[in-house]
Amino acid sequence: MSEGARLAEAGPRVRPPESAQGPVEGPVRTCVGCRARGHRSTLLRVVVADEGDHVAVVDRMRTRPGRGAWLHDDLKCLELAERRRAFTRALRTEALDTSRLRGEVERGGAAGSRS
Ligand SMILES: [Zn+2]
Numbered sequence: 223m224s225e226g227a228r229l230a231e232a233g234p235r236v237r238p239p240e241s242a243q244g245p246v247e248g249p250v251r252t253c254v255g256c257r258a259r260g261h262r263s264t265l266l267r268v269v270v271a272d273e274g275d276h277v278a279v280v281d282r283m284r285t286r287p288g289r290g291a292w293l294h295d296d297l298k299c300l301e302l303a304e305r306r307r308a309f310t311r312a313l314r315t316e317a318l319d320t321s322r323l324r325g326e327v328e329r330g331g332a333a334g335s336r337s
Pocket of ligand 1: 253254255256257258293294296299
């Protein structure tokens, strides 16, 4: 809930101005939290860590097989998604531990993926 974690680089451009000019270029995904659409690169891909292990983690390489849920790198979106059980629906799992995911988002989920 603190605004302090906002990323200077990746934060502000999650909302495209108007989509009247045709389709957005590149792959677009819908955030499971706020339901806004954004370019793939502005969203985190969330997957279940292992089969049978109901722990949600960020798929940093975006290459994990199986189902993924897309989420803005924003605690508000994470909380929205939790409240409406969007992860369990998107990932087809009955229970999901999002504490580890939350930790990653709090630290700035995308920040560590630059190499
Ligand atoms: Zn969102």
